[in-house]
Amino acid sequence: MGGRRVFVTGLGLVSPHGEDPAEVFERICLGESAIRLVRSGVPELGTDVLLASIDFEPGDRISKADLIFMARAAQMAVVATRNALEDSGLLADGRGPEEAGVYMGCGLGGAEILQRSYSTYFERRSRRVRPTTVPLIMASGPASQVCMRFGIRGPAHTYSIACASSSVAIGEAFRSIRDGYSDVVIAGGAEAMLNDGSVAAWQAVGVIAKEHTDGAGASCRPFDLERTGLVLGEGAATLILESEERAAARGAELLAEIVGFGASSDAHKLTEPSVDGQELAMRKALEDAGVSADAVGYINAHATGTPAGDPVEIEAIKRVFGAAAQRVAVSSTKSMHGHLVGASGALECAITTLALHQSRIPPTAHLTVSDPACDLDCVATVGRDAPDLETALSNSFAFGGSNATLVLRRA
Amino acid sequence: MTPYMFLAQVLSEKYDVDPDTISPEATLTELGLDSLTIVELLFDVEDEFGIEIPEERATFQTLAEAAALVDELVQAKGG
Numbered sequence: 371m372g373g374r375r376v377f378v379t380g381l382g383l384v385s386p387h388g389e390d391p392a393e394v395f396e397r398i399c400l401g402e403s404a405i406r407l408v409r410s411g412v413p414e415l416g417t418d419v420l421l422a423s424i425d426f427e428p429g430d431r432i433s434k435a436d437l438i439f440m441a442r443a444a445q446m447a448v449v450a451t452r453n454a455l456e457d458s459g460l461l462a463d464g465r466g467p468e469e470a471g472v473y474m475g476c477g478l479g480g481a482e483i484l485q486r487s488y489s490t491y492f493e494r495r496s497r498r499v500r501p502t503t504v505p506l507i508m509a510s511g512p513a514s515q516v517c518m519r520f521g522i523r524g525p526a527h528t529y530s531i532a533c534a535s536s537s538v539a540i541g542e543a544f545r546s547i548r549d550g551y552s553d554v555v556i557a558g559g560a561e562a563m564l565n566d567g568s569v570a571a572w573q574a575v576g577v578i579a580k581e582h583t584d585g586a587g588a589s590c591r592p593f594d595l596e597r598t599g600l601v602l603g604e605g606a607a608t609l610i611l612e613s614e615e616r617a618a619a620r621g622a623e624l625l626a627e628i629v630g631f632g633a634s635s636d637a638h639k640l641t642e643p644s645v646d647g648q649e650l651a652m653r654k655a656l657e658d659a660g661v662s663a664d665a666v667g668y669i670n671a672h673a674t675g676t677p678a679g680d681p682v683e684i685e686a687i688k689r690v691f692g693a694a695a696q697r698v699a700v701s702s703t704k705s706m707h708g709h710l711v712g713a714s715g716a717l718e719c720a721i722t723t724l725a726l727h728q729s730r731i732p733p734t735a736h737l738t739v740s741d742p743a744c745d746l747d748c749v750a751t752v753g754r755d756a757p758d759l760e761t762a763l764s765n766s767f768a769f770g771g772s773n774a775t776l777v778l779r780r781a
Numbered sequence: 782m783t784p785y786m787f788l789a790q791v792l793s794e795k796y797d798v799d800p801d802t803i804s805p806e807a808t809l810t811e812l813g814l815d816s817l818t819i820v821e822l823l824f825d826v827e828d829e830f831g832i833e834i835p836e837e838r839a840t841f842q843t844l845a846e847a848a849a850l851v852d853e854l855v856q857a858k859g860g
Contacts (some may be wrong), residue, residue, distance in 0.1 A: 433797055434794070434795060434796065434797035435797040435818075436817065438795065438796070438821060498833065499829070500820075500821060500824050501817055501820040501821060501824075502817065502821050535803070659805055
Protein backbone atom coordinates (compact mmCIF):
# COMPACT_ATOMS: atom_id res chain seq x y z
CA MET A 371 0.00 0.00 0.00
CA GLY A 372 1.32 3.43 -0.87
CA GLY A 373 2.05 6.24 1.53
CA ARG A 374 4.95 7.54 3.50
CA ARG A 375 7.70 5.25 4.74
CA VAL A 376 7.89 4.68 8.52
CA PHE A 377 11.06 3.93 10.46
CA VAL A 378 11.90 2.84 13.98
CA THR A 379 14.35 5.43 15.28
CA GLY A 380 14.49 4.54 18.96
CA LEU A 381 13.87 1.68 21.36
CA GLY A 382 13.24 1.74 25.10
CA LEU A 383 12.74 -1.28 27.32
CA VAL A 384 11.81 -2.21 30.85
CA SER A 385 12.04 -5.95 30.33
CA PRO A 386 12.66 -9.11 32.32
CA HIS A 387 16.17 -9.09 30.78
CA GLY A 388 16.87 -5.47 31.70
CA GLU A 389 16.62 -2.04 30.10
CA ASP A 390 19.55 -1.82 27.68
CA PRO A 391 18.30 -3.04 24.27
CA ALA A 392 21.70 -4.27 23.06
CA GLU A 393 22.33 -6.18 26.27
CA VAL A 394 18.78 -7.60 26.33
CA PHE A 395 19.14 -8.76 22.73
CA GLU A 396 22.53 -10.32 23.39
CA ARG A 397 21.22 -12.33 26.33
CA ILE A 398 18.19 -13.44 24.32
CA CYS A 399 20.37 -14.54 21.41
CA LEU A 400 22.40 -16.63 23.86
CA GLY A 401 19.21 -18.35 25.00
CA GLU A 402 19.30 -16.95 28.56
CA SER A 403 16.01 -17.19 30.40
CA ALA A 404 14.71 -14.49 32.75
CA ILE A 405 12.05 -16.81 34.14
CA ARG A 406 12.32 -17.73 37.82
CA LEU A 407 10.35 -19.00 40.77
CA VAL A 408 8.78 -16.17 42.75
CA ARG A 409 7.23 -16.58 46.18
CA SER A 410 3.48 -16.03 46.37
CA GLY A 411 2.25 -13.14 48.50
CA VAL A 412 0.03 -15.43 50.59
CA PRO A 413 2.20 -18.31 51.79
CA GLU A 414 -0.62 -20.53 52.99
CA LEU A 415 -2.10 -20.44 49.49
CA GLY A 416 0.75 -22.13 48.10
CA THR A 417 3.57 -22.33 46.34
CA ASP A 418 6.14 -20.49 44.39
CA VAL A 419 5.02 -19.24 41.00
CA LEU A 420 6.97 -19.26 37.73
CA LEU A 421 7.23 -15.67 36.51
CA ALA A 422 9.41 -13.37 34.41
CA SER A 423 9.11 -10.55 36.92
CA ILE A 424 11.24 -7.42 37.13
CA ASP A 425 13.00 -5.90 40.14
CA PHE A 426 11.80 -2.54 38.90
CA GLU A 427 13.00 0.69 40.48
CA PRO A 428 12.06 3.92 38.74
CA GLY A 429 14.60 5.68 40.94
CA ASP A 430 14.92 9.37 40.18
CA ARG A 431 13.50 8.94 36.69
CA ILE A 432 10.01 9.59 38.06
CA SER A 433 9.48 12.12 40.83
CA LYS A 434 8.01 10.89 44.08
CA ALA A 435 5.04 13.22 43.76
CA ASP A 436 4.24 11.75 40.32
CA LEU A 437 4.60 8.15 41.48
CA ILE A 438 1.55 8.55 43.74
CA PHE A 439 -0.63 8.74 40.65
CA MET A 440 0.97 5.94 38.66
CA ALA A 441 0.28 2.22 38.75
CA ARG A 442 3.21 -0.08 38.12
CA ALA A 443 2.39 -0.51 34.41
CA ALA A 444 2.33 3.26 33.91
CA GLN A 445 5.65 3.65 35.75
CA MET A 446 7.21 1.06 33.47
CA ALA A 447 5.73 2.74 30.38
CA VAL A 448 7.18 6.10 31.41
CA VAL A 449 10.66 4.68 32.04
CA ALA A 450 10.61 2.66 28.78
CA THR A 451 9.51 5.78 26.92
CA ARG A 452 12.24 7.87 28.54
CA ASN A 453 14.74 5.24 27.40
CA ALA A 454 13.30 5.28 23.87
CA LEU A 455 13.29 9.08 23.59
CA GLU A 456 16.90 9.14 24.77
CA ASP A 457 17.84 6.38 22.34
CA SER A 458 16.29 8.30 19.45
CA GLY A 459 17.84 11.61 20.47
CA LEU A 460 14.41 13.17 20.95
CA LEU A 461 14.59 13.84 24.70
CA ALA A 462 15.41 17.49 25.39
CA ASP A 463 15.23 18.93 28.92
CA GLY A 464 13.11 15.96 29.94
CA ARG A 465 10.55 16.63 27.19
CA GLY A 466 9.70 14.73 24.03
CA PRO A 467 8.35 16.02 20.70
CA GLU A 468 5.20 17.94 21.59
CA GLU A 469 3.43 17.07 18.34
CA ALA A 470 3.92 13.29 18.76
CA GLY A 471 1.09 10.80 19.09
CA VAL A 472 1.12 8.12 21.79
CA TYR A 473 -0.21 4.67 20.85
CA MET A 474 0.03 2.22 23.73
CA GLY A 475 -1.19 -1.31 24.36
CA CYS A 476 -2.24 -2.47 27.81
CA GLY A 477 -4.34 -5.44 28.80
CA LEU A 478 -5.34 -4.84 32.37
CA GLY A 479 -4.14 -1.43 33.55
CA GLY A 480 -3.45 -0.98 37.26
CA ALA A 481 -4.02 -4.58 38.26
CA GLU A 482 -2.30 -4.29 41.64
CA ILE A 483 -4.37 -1.20 42.49
CA LEU A 484 -7.59 -3.04 41.71
CA GLN A 485 -6.42 -5.87 43.97
CA ARG A 486 -5.70 -3.40 46.78
CA SER A 487 -9.14 -1.82 46.50
CA TYR A 488 -10.91 -5.20 46.59
CA SER A 489 -8.77 -6.20 49.54
CA THR A 490 -9.84 -3.04 51.39
CA TYR A 491 -13.48 -3.74 50.68
CA PHE A 492 -13.65 -7.48 51.26
CA GLU A 493 -10.86 -8.14 53.78
CA ARG A 494 -10.91 -4.97 55.86
CA ARG A 495 -14.67 -4.72 55.37
CA SER A 496 -14.24 -1.06 54.61
CA ARG A 497 -15.60 1.23 51.93
CA ARG A 498 -12.63 3.55 52.46
CA VAL A 499 -10.94 2.78 49.16
CA ARG A 500 -8.20 5.23 48.21
CA PRO A 501 -9.32 8.13 46.00
CA THR A 502 -6.48 7.48 43.57
CA THR A 503 -7.91 4.03 42.77
CA VAL A 504 -9.94 4.93 39.68
CA PRO A 505 -7.32 7.04 37.88
CA LEU A 506 -4.67 4.41 38.60
CA ILE A 507 -6.68 1.40 37.39
CA MET A 508 -7.44 2.77 33.91
CA ALA A 509 -5.83 0.80 31.08
CA SER A 510 -5.16 4.19 29.48
CA GLY A 511 -2.99 5.22 32.43
CA PRO A 512 0.31 4.37 30.69
CA ALA A 513 -0.52 6.48 27.61
CA SER A 514 -1.79 9.40 29.68
CA GLN A 515 1.24 9.37 31.95
CA VAL A 516 3.61 9.31 28.97
CA CYS A 517 1.89 12.47 27.66
CA MET A 518 2.04 14.24 31.03
CA ARG A 519 5.62 13.32 31.87
CA PHE A 520 7.10 14.26 28.51
CA GLY A 521 4.80 17.11 27.41
CA ILE A 522 3.33 15.18 24.48
CA ARG A 523 0.21 16.82 23.02
CA GLY A 524 -0.79 14.62 20.10
CA PRO A 525 -3.50 11.96 20.33
CA ALA A 526 -3.06 9.37 23.11
CA HIS A 527 -4.68 6.07 22.18
CA THR A 528 -4.80 2.89 24.22
CA TYR A 529 -5.48 -0.47 22.61
CA SER A 530 -6.67 -3.11 25.04
CA ILE A 531 -6.83 -6.29 22.98
CA ALA A 532 -5.40 -8.84 25.40
CA CYS A 533 -2.19 -10.39 24.03
CA ALA A 534 -2.40 -8.44 20.75
CA SER A 535 -2.72 -5.00 22.41
CA SER A 536 0.66 -3.49 21.66
CA SER A 537 1.07 -5.06 18.22
CA VAL A 538 -2.15 -3.35 17.23
CA ALA A 539 -0.93 -0.13 18.88
CA ILE A 540 2.26 -0.24 16.79
CA GLY A 541 0.32 -1.19 13.67
CA GLU A 542 -2.10 1.69 14.04
CA ALA A 543 0.76 4.07 14.86
CA PHE A 544 2.51 2.92 11.69
CA ARG A 545 -0.65 3.61 9.67
CA SER A 546 -1.11 7.05 11.20
CA ILE A 547 2.33 8.06 9.94
CA ARG A 548 2.10 6.24 6.62
CA ASP A 549 -1.26 7.86 5.89
CA GLY A 550 -0.10 11.33 6.85
CA TYR A 551 -1.87 11.90 10.16
CA SER A 552 1.34 12.04 12.22
CA ASP A 553 5.06 12.51 11.67
CA VAL A 554 6.27 10.92 14.90
CA VAL A 555 4.58 8.47 17.26
CA ILE A 556 5.57 6.96 20.59
CA ALA A 557 4.26 3.39 20.26
CA GLY A 558 4.45 0.44 22.55
CA GLY A 559 2.87 -1.32 25.47
CA ALA A 560 3.00 -1.91 29.19
CA GLU A 561 1.69 -4.62 31.45
CA ALA A 562 2.21 -5.32 35.14
CA MET A 563 -0.26 -7.87 36.45
CA LEU A 564 1.89 -10.29 38.38
CA ASN A 565 -0.05 -9.49 41.55
CA ASP A 566 -1.37 -12.59 43.28
CA GLY A 567 -5.02 -12.13 42.32
CA SER A 568 -4.22 -11.83 38.62
CA VAL A 569 -1.75 -14.72 38.66
CA ALA A 570 -4.33 -16.95 40.37
CA ALA A 571 -6.83 -16.04 37.64
CA TRP A 572 -4.33 -17.02 34.94
CA GLN A 573 -3.60 -20.29 36.72
CA ALA A 574 -7.31 -21.02 36.68
CA VAL A 575 -7.34 -20.84 32.87
CA GLY A 576 -5.11 -23.90 32.85
CA VAL A 577 -2.48 -22.48 30.50
CA ILE A 578 0.37 -21.85 32.94
CA ALA A 579 3.56 -23.92 32.65
CA LYS A 580 4.73 -26.37 35.29
CA GLU A 581 8.31 -26.21 36.50
CA HIS A 582 10.53 -28.25 34.18
CA THR A 583 13.04 -30.76 35.49
CA ASP A 584 15.82 -28.73 33.84
CA GLY A 585 14.99 -25.84 36.20
CA ALA A 586 12.57 -22.97 36.57
CA GLY A 587 14.25 -20.98 33.79
CA ALA A 588 13.61 -23.79 31.29
CA SER A 589 9.90 -24.06 32.00
CA CYS A 590 8.54 -22.14 28.99
CA ARG A 591 9.30 -24.40 26.01
CA PRO A 592 7.47 -23.37 22.82
CA PHE A 593 7.48 -26.02 20.06
CA ASP A 594 9.11 -28.56 22.43
CA LEU A 595 7.49 -31.92 23.08
CA GLU A 596 7.76 -31.31 26.84
CA ARG A 597 6.02 -27.90 26.83
CA THR A 598 3.34 -27.48 29.47
CA GLY A 599 2.22 -23.88 29.08
CA LEU A 600 3.10 -20.22 29.22
CA VAL A 601 4.90 -18.16 31.86
CA LEU A 602 3.64 -14.67 32.64
CA GLY A 603 6.03 -11.75 32.43
CA GLU A 604 5.77 -8.01 32.95
CA GLY A 605 7.34 -4.88 31.58
CA ALA A 606 7.08 -2.18 28.95
CA ALA A 607 8.54 -1.53 25.54
CA THR A 608 8.43 1.69 23.55
CA LEU A 609 9.34 2.27 19.93
CA ILE A 610 9.80 5.71 18.39
CA LEU A 611 8.28 5.69 14.90
CA GLU A 612 9.03 8.50 12.47
CA SER A 613 8.23 9.36 8.89
CA GLU A 614 11.14 9.01 6.49
CA GLU A 615 11.19 12.78 5.96
CA ARG A 616 11.28 13.65 9.66
CA ALA A 617 13.95 11.07 10.44
CA ALA A 618 16.08 12.18 7.50
CA ALA A 619 15.76 15.87 8.34
CA ARG A 620 17.34 15.35 11.73
CA GLY A 621 19.77 12.61 10.66
CA ALA A 622 18.20 10.00 12.94
CA GLU A 623 19.61 6.51 13.05
CA LEU A 624 17.22 4.08 11.35
CA LEU A 625 16.89 0.81 13.26
CA ALA A 626 14.32 -0.83 10.98
CA GLU A 627 11.41 0.03 8.73
CA ILE A 628 7.84 -0.96 9.45
CA VAL A 629 6.27 -1.89 6.14
CA GLY A 630 2.99 -3.63 6.91
CA PHE A 631 0.30 -4.45 9.41
CA GLY A 632 -2.52 -6.94 9.28
CA ALA A 633 -5.28 -7.69 11.77
CA SER A 634 -8.06 -10.24 11.82
CA SER A 635 -10.60 -11.88 14.09
CA ASP A 636 -11.16 -15.61 14.52
CA ALA A 637 -14.92 -15.38 15.16
CA HIS A 638 -14.37 -18.78 16.74
CA LYS A 639 -13.72 -19.36 20.47
CA LEU A 640 -12.69 -17.18 23.40
CA THR A 641 -9.49 -19.07 24.26
CA GLU A 642 -9.04 -21.60 21.45
CA PRO A 643 -6.91 -20.25 18.58
CA SER A 644 -7.84 -20.70 14.95
CA VAL A 645 -5.58 -21.44 12.00
CA ASP A 646 -7.91 -19.50 9.71
CA GLY A 647 -7.76 -16.30 11.77
CA GLN A 648 -3.98 -16.35 12.16
CA GLU A 649 -3.51 -17.13 8.48
CA LEU A 650 -5.70 -14.17 7.59
CA ALA A 651 -3.71 -11.74 9.76
CA MET A 652 -0.40 -12.80 8.19
CA ARG A 653 -1.81 -12.67 4.65
CA LYS A 654 -3.25 -9.20 5.22
CA ALA A 655 0.04 -7.97 6.69
CA LEU A 656 2.08 -9.27 3.75
CA GLU A 657 -0.40 -7.78 1.31
CA ASP A 658 -0.31 -4.46 3.17
CA ALA A 659 3.49 -4.50 2.94
CA GLY A 660 3.52 -5.56 -0.70
CA VAL A 661 5.93 -8.31 0.29
CA SER A 662 5.79 -11.94 -0.85
CA ALA A 663 6.13 -14.70 1.71
CA ASP A 664 9.33 -15.84 -0.05
CA ALA A 665 11.04 -12.62 1.02
CA VAL A 666 10.48 -13.20 4.76
CA GLY A 667 13.51 -14.59 6.58
CA TYR A 668 12.30 -14.59 10.16
CA ILE A 669 9.06 -14.80 12.13
CA ASN A 670 8.97 -13.83 15.79
CA ALA A 671 6.13 -16.17 16.64
CA HIS A 672 3.37 -15.56 19.11
CA ALA A 673 3.89 -19.15 20.38
CA THR A 674 3.39 -19.02 24.13
CA GLY A 675 4.38 -22.61 24.90
CA THR A 676 0.92 -24.09 25.39
CA PRO A 677 0.37 -27.61 24.04
CA ALA A 678 -2.69 -26.51 22.05
CA GLY A 679 -1.53 -23.11 20.76
CA ASP A 680 1.88 -23.60 19.17
CA PRO A 681 0.90 -26.13 16.44
CA VAL A 682 -1.95 -23.85 15.34
CA GLU A 683 0.49 -21.03 14.55
CA ILE A 684 2.83 -23.45 12.77
CA GLU A 685 -0.06 -24.67 10.62
CA ALA A 686 -1.08 -21.08 9.83
CA ILE A 687 2.50 -20.27 8.80
CA LYS A 688 2.57 -23.35 6.53
CA ARG A 689 -0.63 -22.23 4.83
CA VAL A 690 0.63 -18.69 4.23
CA PHE A 691 4.16 -19.61 3.24
CA GLY A 692 3.60 -22.85 1.30
CA ALA A 693 6.95 -24.29 0.22
CA ALA A 694 8.74 -21.24 1.67
CA ALA A 695 7.68 -22.34 5.18
CA GLN A 696 10.58 -24.80 5.16
CA ARG A 697 13.06 -21.94 4.65
CA VAL A 698 11.80 -19.32 7.12
CA ALA A 699 13.25 -19.17 10.64
CA VAL A 700 10.54 -19.15 13.34
CA SER A 701 11.35 -18.51 16.98
CA SER A 702 9.49 -17.75 20.17
CA THR A 703 11.44 -15.47 22.46
CA LYS A 704 8.70 -15.94 25.06
CA SER A 705 10.75 -19.00 26.03
CA MET A 706 13.03 -16.47 27.79
CA HIS A 707 11.06 -13.29 28.60
CA GLY A 708 7.72 -14.94 29.21
CA HIS A 709 4.36 -13.63 28.06
CA LEU A 710 4.00 -9.91 28.76
CA VAL A 711 0.39 -9.98 27.53
CA GLY A 712 -0.41 -6.34 26.62
CA ALA A 713 3.30 -5.50 26.35
CA SER A 714 4.30 -8.67 24.54
CA GLY A 715 3.80 -7.43 21.01
CA ALA A 716 5.88 -4.32 21.67
CA LEU A 717 8.76 -6.21 23.29
CA GLU A 718 8.76 -8.76 20.46
CA CYS A 719 8.57 -6.02 17.83
CA ALA A 720 11.58 -4.41 19.52
CA ILE A 721 13.42 -7.76 19.43
CA THR A 722 12.50 -8.17 15.75
CA THR A 723 13.81 -4.66 15.08
CA LEU A 724 17.11 -5.60 16.72
CA ALA A 725 17.24 -8.87 14.75
CA LEU A 726 17.04 -6.89 11.50
CA HIS A 727 19.45 -4.21 12.73
CA GLN A 728 22.05 -6.72 13.89
CA SER A 729 21.38 -9.38 11.21
CA ARG A 730 20.93 -11.96 13.91
CA ILE A 731 18.01 -14.28 14.61
CA PRO A 732 17.11 -14.98 18.24
CA PRO A 733 16.32 -18.56 19.26
CA THR A 734 13.56 -20.55 20.88
CA ALA A 735 15.29 -21.44 24.13
CA HIS A 736 14.97 -24.92 25.69
CA LEU A 737 13.83 -26.46 22.40
CA THR A 738 15.53 -29.82 22.78
CA VAL A 739 12.97 -32.32 21.45
CA SER A 740 10.83 -30.81 18.72
CA ASP A 741 7.15 -31.59 18.62
CA PRO A 742 6.52 -33.29 15.24
CA ALA A 743 3.52 -30.96 14.90
CA CYS A 744 5.94 -27.99 14.98
CA ASP A 745 8.27 -29.20 12.25
CA LEU A 746 9.59 -25.89 10.92
CA ASP A 747 13.02 -24.31 11.53
CA CYS A 748 12.33 -23.11 15.08
CA VAL A 749 15.92 -21.93 15.80
CA ALA A 750 16.56 -24.25 18.72
CA THR A 751 18.38 -23.06 21.86
CA VAL A 752 20.80 -20.41 20.48
CA GLY A 753 20.52 -17.60 17.99
CA ARG A 754 22.33 -17.40 14.69
CA ASP A 755 23.84 -14.81 12.39
CA ALA A 756 21.65 -14.00 9.41
CA PRO A 757 23.56 -11.64 7.11
CA ASP A 758 20.88 -11.91 4.42
CA LEU A 759 17.95 -11.16 6.71
CA GLU A 760 15.86 -8.45 5.04
CA THR A 761 12.27 -8.91 6.17
CA ALA A 762 10.66 -10.26 9.32
CA LEU A 763 7.21 -10.74 10.85
CA SER A 764 6.11 -10.32 14.44
CA ASN A 765 2.92 -12.21 15.36
CA SER A 766 0.56 -11.55 18.28
CA PHE A 767 -2.57 -13.65 18.69
CA ALA A 768 -4.92 -12.84 21.54
CA PHE A 769 -7.51 -14.55 23.68
CA GLY A 770 -10.80 -13.50 22.17
CA GLY A 771 -9.48 -14.35 18.72
CA SER A 772 -7.88 -11.01 17.81
CA ASN A 773 -4.81 -11.47 15.61
CA ALA A 774 -2.14 -8.98 14.60
CA THR A 775 0.94 -9.28 12.42
CA LEU A 776 3.58 -6.61 11.83
CA VAL A 777 5.99 -6.68 8.87
CA LEU A 778 9.41 -5.11 9.37
CA ARG A 779 12.31 -4.61 6.97
CA ARG A 780 15.99 -3.90 7.45
CA ALA A 781 16.61 -0.16 7.21
CA MET B 782 6.13 7.91 66.13
CA THR B 783 3.91 10.90 66.89
CA PRO B 784 1.31 11.94 64.32
CA TYR B 785 3.26 15.11 63.56
CA MET B 786 6.49 13.19 63.03
CA PHE B 787 4.68 10.75 60.73
CA LEU B 788 3.12 13.59 58.71
CA ALA B 789 6.47 15.31 58.33
CA GLN B 790 8.16 12.09 57.28
CA VAL B 791 5.55 10.92 54.76
CA LEU B 792 5.24 14.43 53.28
CA SER B 793 8.94 14.53 52.48
CA GLU B 794 9.42 10.89 51.55
CA LYS B 795 6.28 10.07 49.56
CA TYR B 796 4.93 13.48 48.55
CA ASP B 797 8.31 15.02 47.77
CA VAL B 798 7.74 18.10 49.93
CA ASP B 799 10.91 20.02 50.78
CA PRO B 800 11.60 19.21 54.48
CA ASP B 801 12.65 22.83 55.09
CA THR B 802 9.12 24.03 54.32
CA ILE B 803 7.45 21.58 56.72
CA SER B 804 6.42 23.16 60.04
CA PRO B 805 3.52 22.83 62.50
CA GLU B 806 2.04 26.07 61.13
CA ALA B 807 2.20 25.04 57.45
CA THR B 808 -1.02 24.05 55.67
CA LEU B 809 -1.16 21.16 53.23
CA THR B 810 -2.21 23.51 50.46
CA GLU B 811 0.78 25.76 51.13
CA LEU B 812 2.95 22.66 50.87
CA GLY B 813 1.64 22.10 47.33
CA LEU B 814 -0.85 19.26 47.85
CA ASP B 815 -4.04 19.33 45.76
CA SER B 816 -7.35 17.97 47.06
CA LEU B 817 -6.92 14.44 45.68
CA THR B 818 -3.42 14.25 47.13
CA ILE B 819 -4.61 15.44 50.55
CA VAL B 820 -7.19 12.65 50.68
CA GLU B 821 -4.48 10.16 49.69
CA LEU B 822 -2.34 11.47 52.56
CA LEU B 823 -5.24 11.02 55.00
CA PHE B 824 -5.41 7.36 53.95
CA ASP B 825 -1.71 6.99 54.73
CA VAL B 826 -2.37 8.44 58.18
CA GLU B 827 -5.36 6.17 58.75
CA ASP B 828 -3.35 3.11 57.73
CA GLU B 829 -0.43 4.09 59.98
CA PHE B 830 -2.49 4.73 63.11
CA GLY B 831 -5.38 2.32 62.52
CA ILE B 832 -8.03 5.01 62.70
CA GLU B 833 -10.76 6.44 60.52
CA ILE B 834 -10.94 10.19 60.14
CA PRO B 835 -14.64 11.11 59.85
CA GLU B 836 -15.25 13.38 56.88
CA GLU B 837 -16.83 16.09 59.07
CA ARG B 838 -13.72 16.17 61.26
CA ALA B 839 -11.29 16.71 58.37
CA THR B 840 -11.49 20.49 58.70
CA PHE B 841 -7.94 21.11 59.93
CA GLN B 842 -5.77 23.70 58.23
CA THR B 843 -2.28 23.33 59.65
CA LEU B 844 -0.15 20.26 60.25
CA ALA B 845 -0.36 20.90 64.01
CA GLU B 846 -4.16 20.81 63.81
CA ALA B 847 -4.07 17.64 61.73
CA ALA B 848 -1.69 16.02 64.23
CA ALA B 849 -3.93 17.03 67.15
CA LEU B 850 -6.95 15.45 65.44
CA VAL B 851 -5.06 12.20 64.88
CA ASP B 852 -3.91 12.22 68.51
CA GLU B 853 -7.49 12.63 69.64
CA LEU B 854 -8.78 9.82 67.40
CA VAL B 855 -5.97 7.48 68.47
CA GLN B 856 -6.76 8.12 72.14
CA ALA B 857 -10.48 7.70 71.56
CA LYS B 858 -9.77 4.35 69.93
CA GLY B 859 -7.44 3.27 72.75
CA GLY B 860 -9.96 4.26 75.41
